[in-house]
Amino acid sequence: MSAGEKKNIIAVIGPTAVGKTAFSLRLARELSAEIISVDSRQVYRYLDVGTDKVSLALRREILHHLIDIVDPDQIYSAAGFAADASCAIERISARGRTSLLVGGTPFYYRALTGALSDKLPKDGAARRALELEVEERGLHELHKELCEVDPAAALKIHKNDPVRTMRALEIYRTTGKTATWWYENQGKISHPYNIFYIGLIRERPSLYQNIEKRVRFQFSHGYPEEVEWLLAQGYSPKLPALAGFGYRELAAYLLGKYGLEDAIQGDIRSTKAFARRQMTWFKHFCPAMWYDCGAMTEKQITDDALERCLRYLERRSTE
Numbered sequence: 030m031s032a033g034e035k036k037n038i039i040a041v042i043g044p045t046a047v048g049k050t051a052f053s054l055r056l057a058r059e060l061s062a063e064i065i066s067v068d069s070r071q072v073y074r075y076l077d078v079g080t081d082k083v084s085l086a087l088r089r090e091i092l093h094h095l096i097d098i099v100d101p102d103q104i105y106s107a108a109g110f111a112a113d114a115s116c117a118i119e120r121i122s123a124r125g126r127t128s129l130l131v132g133g134t135p136f137y138y139r140a141l142t143g144a145l146s147d148k149l150p151k152d153g154a155a156r157r158a159l160e161l162e163v164e165e166r167g168l169h170e171l172h173k174e175l176c177e178v179d180p181a182a183a184l185k186i187h188k189n190d191p192v193r194t195m196r197a198l199e200i201y202r203t204t205g206k207t208a209t210w211w212y213e214n215q216g217k218i219s220h221p222y223n224i225f226y227i228g229l230i231r232e233r234p235s236l237y238q239n240i241e242k243r244v245r246f247q248f249s250h251g252y253p254e255e256v257e258w259l260l261a262q263g264y265s266p267k268l269p270a271l272a273g274f275g276y277r278e279l280a281a282y283l284l285g286k287y288g289l290e291d292a293i294q295g296d297i298r299s300t301k302a303f304a305r306r307q308m309t310w311f312k313h314f315c316p317a318m319w320y321d322c323g324a325m326t327e328k329q330i331t332d333d334a335l336e337r338c339l340r341y342l343e344r345r346s347t348e
Contacts, residue, residue, distance in 0.1 A: 038130060039060070040131070042314060043311065046239040047231050047239070052331065060335070065130050067114070067131060068133065072099055073270045074098075101264045106203055107136050155202050160195070171198060175194055179201060179208060182207065228317050231323050240304065248289070260283060266281075278296045
């Protein structure tokens with residue numbers, strides 16, 4: 030590839046429970062592709078049932094990357110994802126195979142394309158963890174931490190300002206770079222990829238039905254036992270990895286704070302809200318081809334998407 034030329038990459042996006050996994054496996058087989066997971070929860074080891082990971086058997090059939098790469102008590106940032114995904118793309122390309130990005134974490138895609146600087150991400154799990162730290166450690170300790178990681182921002186933020194202190198630390202913990210760095214480098218970041226997004230959507234009642242069905246399946250197929258095991262290993266429910274929907278409700282249930290059905294309903298509500306937030310982000314992704322899973326058959330979607338993907342991959346761009 031000549032200097033200045035960008036690689037054309039395919040990505041499968043859409044809200045949780047829309048059907049990305051099954052579709053991506055079909056597409057990967059047709060493209061002889063390897064899948065790079067773009068999921069901020071599947072990076073964690075031992076979080077299997079709750080993150081709906083692809084089985085080991087399927088991962089042997091179709092190689093998957095960036096699943097099970099950090100422990101639950103490690104911090105993993107969007108910037109770390111961008112670096113790891115770039116390395117995976119280069120290795121896959123060196124073997125003469127196609128990279129297929131699959132997942133529903135919007136700010137991971139934005140990090141890979143250098144777009145975080147124009148709209149910095151918000152990470153609910155990181156924010157909740159910081160709110161707990163304010164209570165336990167105190168605001169001054171958090172501001173002291175900000176002084177160490179981002180002194181320029183700390184000078185501008187009063188030590189008694191919890192909102193801006195937490196926001197600056199949230200940006201740092203989420204992206205791996207300081208808020209000061211991002212603001213100074215807005216619009217200066219380049220990347221070596223052009224990404225064509227294949228998007229899957231469903232009518233909201235159908236999507237919500239899928240979410241409820243999946244949550245109940247998870248709860249009856251090892252999800253409570255998974256969270257119980259994690260807590261028994263000493264992983265705190267306050268960790269960002271365990272503060273996300275589902276895990277936090279089950280941790281509260283196991284700690285006796287409310288009943289199992291309450292945990293199920295809480296997970297369902299949170300997952301639905303997450304799906305809405307995903308689409309708020311994804312609707313701005315382009316170029317994208319969107320398919321309504323309720324209006325077309327699996328074969329129709331796969332056949333049309335495959336044709337478009339092959340045409341896109343054959344194009345050469347020097348943007």
